[in-house]
Amino acid sequence: MGKKQRTIYFVFTDTGTFLSRIINFFTNKTLNHVSISLDSTLTDLYSFGRKNPKNPFSGGFVKEDIRGIFLKDAACVIYSFNLSESEFRCLTNYIKQFESEKEYYKYNFIGLIGVLLNIEIHRKRALFCSQFAATVMRDVPSFRIEKPACFVTPSDIRNHPGMIKIYEGKLGDYKKTSVQVERVIVNEDSAKHPVLFTITKIVKQFVIR
Numbered sequence: 001m002g003k004k005q006r007t008i009y010f011v012f013t014d015t016g017t018f019l020s021r022i023i024n025f026f027t028n029k030t031l032n033h034v035s036i037s038l039d040s041t042l043t044d045l046y047s048f049g050r051k052n053p054k055n056p057f058s059g060g061f062v063k064e065d066i067r068g069i070f071l072k073d074a075a076c077v078i079y080s081f082n083l084s085e086s087e088f089r090c091l092t093n094y095i096k097q098f099e100s101e102k103e104y105y106k107y108n109f110i111g112l113i114g115v116l117l118n119i120e121i122h123r124k125r126a127l128f129c130s131q132f133a134a135t136v137m138r139d140v141p142s143f144r145i146e147k148p149a150c151f152v153t154p155s156d157i158r159n160h161p162g163m164i165k166i167y168e169g170k171l172g173d174y175k176k177t178s179v180q181v182e183r184v185i186v187n188e189d190s191a192k193h194p195v196l197f198t199i200t201k202i203v204k205q206f207v208i209r
Helices: 018-027 083-102 109-117 131-138 154-158 172-183 194-208
Strands: 007-013 034-035 045-052 056-066 075-084 162-169
Touching: 007 083, 007 154, 034 154, 045 083, 045 131, 056 083, 075 083, 075 172, 083 131, 109 162, 131 154, 162 172
Parallel strands: none
Antiparallel strands: 007 034, 007 075, 034 045, 045 056, 075 162
16 A cells, blocks of 8 residues: 555745736746645645735735735636645644744745846845745655746746646635536435445546645
8 A cells, every 4th residue: 555645735826916027027927926835725735925015025925815806817727736635744844933023924936036137146034935845845756846946936946846737727726616617516415325426526536626
């Protein structure tokens, strides 16, 4: 019997903000914001970004809401990545540590310049989104990027072996897609048909994993 696996999710978005457009211009790539979710519903979605939606300079560690003002209409691609149970616990503990000390963290604007100029810049308790993702994943043996976290880009993460694309479109429609499939399959008689209920579970896992 194989070891139990857990699944996490990387959400790559293009929010259309001024900072996002600047990064897109210099990198010649889109979807330059990355977040990590510990569940398929994206309820526990973490990154480094705006703390105050109205203030682009109030950045730091954030728990994001896919229905929020910047994310609900954002173009996105979502990937899943499988971990062992021990790797998942390690990642979860690392993120919870960030969350418990979130007031001490800020967004690493200067670090973005370091990436563009290929200059290694380390700032205490300051990270940008892909730097955060690379940092919390650094103790996960199945996920290795051979460059310092301060140089890791969303593209590096997206192209990592083992990443599986599960959704592409408007982020605000992600949950709707899952719910619609569930409603087509599940009906009020499903409790009376255990075989149908089993098929339902399998299809739901296929859609959101």
